[in-house]
Amino acid sequence: MKSRILVLALTLVTALQTWAAPPAAEGKTIFTSRCAGCHSVSKQLVGPALGGVDQRHSMDWIVNFVQGSQSMIKKGDKEAVAIYEQFKISMPDHKDLSADNIKNIVAYIQEETKAAAAPTAAAPTDTPAQVDYIGFSSGNYGLLLTYAGLLVLLVGSLLFLVQVKALRRRMEQEQV
């Protein structure tokens, strides 16, 4: 019984740690290994600088583009064609990256954009109204959800521990 509780507790702790890892950290790992060869946040390399990319495109568009830019260009997606016309280089498809992976990459890019932005030189923006809207729906909402989930998990694990304690006490009483 004791070892069972231990295993359960360990599983819970591991799950909690996975949950608590900030999305941007995972994004950084993927970005460094899969994107940094062609992209930087602030400088144009083989591909465009990705700082503020979430303000130029919707999150859905970014996910689709990273997973399969070629088919988007073939289908005549206006934004995709426009960038291709500019760079004339095909970006390889990353079909194995999930939407969450790509959202985490964007979270990392957002962090880096903020860190790089000097007080006066913010990333160029098109229309402020649109920027505000996208910022709220994709950025803050996701963060809020993460915190809410974390809170639920914490309260859950506390309740779980209380239950285990109560059970133990009852078992000890029965033994006497």
Ligand code: HEC
């Ligand atoms: C081999 C080089 C290469 C790699 C690797 C690469 N890209 Fe690209 N990327 C490009 C090029 C070139 C473009 C310009 C669009 C085009 O020509 O189709 C681009 C465009 C983009 C755009 C559109 C940018 C804009 O300003 O509209 C996004 C978003 C993007 N890449 C994200 C990524 C992410 C995320 C990764 C890593 C998972 C990645 N790219 C890996 C070359 C690359």
